[in-house]
Amino acid sequence: MAELLDKKYRDQFITWIGRPCHLRLLYKISRDGCSATTFHQFCDGQGPTVTVLYNTNNTIFGGFLSQSWNSTGAYINDPSAFLFRLQYSGSSNPLKFPVTNTANAVLGQSNYGPTFGSGHDIRTFSGTINKSGNYFPLNGTVSNIGTTYNLNGQSSSTITNDSLQVTDLEVYKVEDGPEPVKRTITDSVLLDTPWRKFPEFCTETMGNLKEEIVDYAPDDDSEVTSTNILLIGQIGAGKSSFFNSVNSIFRGKITSQARSGSFEHSLTTVFRKYAIKDQKSGQNLKLRLCDTRGLEEDSSVDPQDIVYILDGNVPDRYQFNPSSPLSPETLGFVRNPELGAMIHCVAFVVDGSTVDVIPEKILRQIKVLQTKMNQRNIPQVVYLTKLDKVCPEVEEDSKHVFHSTGVRDAVEKVADVMGLPRGYVLPIKNYESETILNPDMDILFLNAIKQTVNFADDYIEDQLDKMAVEKKKDKLN
Numbered sequence: 485m486a487e488l489l490d491k492k493y494r495d496q497f498i499t500w501i502g503r504p505c506h507l508r509l510l511y512k513i514s515r516d517g518c519s520a521t522t523f524h525q526f527c528d529g530q531g532p533t534v535t536v537l538y539n540t541n542n543t544i545f546g547g548f549l550s551q552s553w554n555s556t557g558a559y560i561n562d563p564s565a566f567l568f569r570l571q572y573s574g575s576s577n578p579l580k581f582p583v584t585n586t587a588n589a590v591l592g593q594s595n596y597g598p599t600f601g602s603g604h605d606i607r608t609f610s611g612t613i614n615k616s617g618n619y620f621p622l623n624g625t626v627s628n629i630g631t632t633y634n635l636n637g638q639s640s641s642t643i644t645n646d647s648l649q650v651t652d653l654e655v656y657k658v659e660d661g662p663e664p665v666k667r668t669i670t671d672s673v674l675l676d677t678p679w680r681k682f683p684e685f686c687t688e689t690m691g692n693l694k695e696e697i698v699d700y701a702p703d704d705d706s707e708v709t710s711t712n713i714l715l716i717g718q719i720g721a722g723k724s725s726f727f728n729s730v731n732s733i734f735r736g737k738i739t740s741q742a743r744s745g746s747f748e749h750s751l752t753t754v755f756r757k758y759a760i761k762d763q764k765s766g767q768n769l770k771l772r773l774c775d776t777r778g779l780e781e782d783s784s785v786d787p788q789d790i791v792y793i794l795d796g797n798v799p800d801r802y803q804f805n806p807s808s809p810l811s812p813e814t815l816g817f818v819r820n821p822e823l824g825a826m827i828h829c830v831a832f833v834v835d836g837s838t839v840d841v842i843p844e845k846i847l848r849q850i851k852v853l854q855t856k857m858n859q860r861n862i863p864q865v866v867y868l869t870k871l872d873k874v875c876p877e878v879e880e881d882s883k884h885v886f887h888s889t890g891v892r893d894a895v896e897k898v899a900d901v902m903g904l905p906r907g908y909v910l911p912i913k914n915y916e917s918e919t920i921l922n923p924d925m926d927i928l929f930l931n932a933i934k935q936t937v938n939f940a941d942d943y944i945e946d947q948l949d950k951m952a953v954e955k956k957k958d959k960l961n
């Protein structure tokens with residue numbers, strides 16, 4: 485779900501805050517749910533934040549806190565805090581209202597959403613608020629605005645229209661320095677001839693690919709009932725969104741079973757082996773997408789955890805716990821996994837818009853994992869996501885993927901970095917803001933899945949051969 489704050493308002497904050505900084509979304513009620521618990525879970529301890537409310541009168545207002553939110557039940561002292569109005573009834577009209585009683589700048593209370601001032605100048609909400617139609621009827625108050633902040637002659641009605649009916653409320657973290665450069669790939673242009681041969685983008689291709697995947701099954705002799713594909717990659721690369729996208733294609737509508745979003749730490753903390761049901765036949769596909777914790781710069785994933793996943797030791801729904809790594813003693817640990825429980829192909833999910841700036845620490849983790857995969861001969865592909873951010877033409881129309889030099893450059897870059905053939909890098913754009921399915925986007929997913937299960941089949945066949953040889957050896961001994 486898109487961030488609502490315009491560039492001009494972001495720039496306004498840089499002026500008000502008075503140092504080079506940028507905003508990163510932490511919490512958004514239309515995406516994460518409107519609940520005080522979730523607000524504190526996502527925003528406590530995060531340092532300076534901006535809380536922005538968008539009401540149904542097209543007015544945008546909120547507050548800045550230079551300290552961290554907390555849930556202690558006490559007021560937080562902050563001489564730098566201020567309330568603001570950015571827009572009033574649809575017209576841009578930024579004003580800043582400084583704190584007057586600094587000791588009571590905000591209240592960090594667990595059952596309240598963002599609350600500014602001792603008179604509760606702005607109390608956004610308490611408990612949980614359900615959406616009503618297209619807005620959230622927040623149960624807070626703005627009638628005491630001006631108790632702890634200097635309104636410079638303005639009033640509740642000229643700042644907020646006296647209304648807490650909001651279409652959204654967002655909390656952004658204020659990070660020092662300019663926005664990190666996400667894309668250093670040369671500006672994308674469209675080539676007349678595609679840089680990779682690809683089936684024609686049409687409904688027939690989509691239908692055929694879909695049918696192939698519905699009919700797909702691993703080799704009968706293998707006793708593998710479904711092929712396991714492990715999605716692995718940096719946090720926020722789009723692993724959960726990839727599963728949601730593929731699931732949506734077979735459900736025939738946009739679904740979001742796996743939680744996705746943008747957070748500092750991996751949103752996915754549970755290992756899931758997702759089945760995908762084909763709505764038309766009512767049957768599950770014979771493949772599973774395994775979603776797992778994202779790789780993070782500051783807390784490296786224990787490679788042993790991933791090895792256990794590859795080897796089929798980890799039960800579905802296992803909750804990762806960095807302070808107590810998985811071991812054979814862990815409840816549910818699968819001690820003697822069969823081939824069917826193992827991972828048959830790994831898909832590294834890589835954000836195509838940041839391929840030039842993949843942090844060194846992440847690359848090192850990937851290399852360690854690739855060594856473990858190579859030792860097991862497990863095939864690897866890359867799902868290159870967020871290509872809409874690499875090339876505006878692709879954002880408009882997925883058909884342009886194989887004509888875009890930006891996408892081509894990103895594919896080449898990631899293939900080099902990962903040491904994989906270029907043909908193993910499969911470009912896609914996840915469903916994230918779309919509300920209806922798009923056959924051209926679907927073709928990219930279906931093709932990626934098709935290639936992945938082909939590789940997985942080769943691996944399963946190899947394993948069967950290996951097992952047959954070992955059996956023979958055992959007999960001879």
Ligand SMILES: Nc1nc2c(ncn2[C@@H]2O[C@H](COP(=O)(O)OP(=O)(O)OP(=O)(O)O)[C@@H](O)[C@H]2O)c(=O)[nH]1
Nearest residue numbers: 720721722723724725744745750751752778870914
């Ligand atoms: N524009 C765009 N945004 C995307 C795409 N894929 C994912 N996103 C967004 O990126 C954010 C992170 O996506 P997730 O699917 O949660 O990423 P993840 O890899 O599962 O992240 P963790 O579980 O936290 O490790 C979400 O806000 C998605 O909406 C894409 O192809 N294009």
Ligand SMILES: [Mg+2]
Nearest residue numbers: 723724751752
């Ligand atoms: Mg995830």
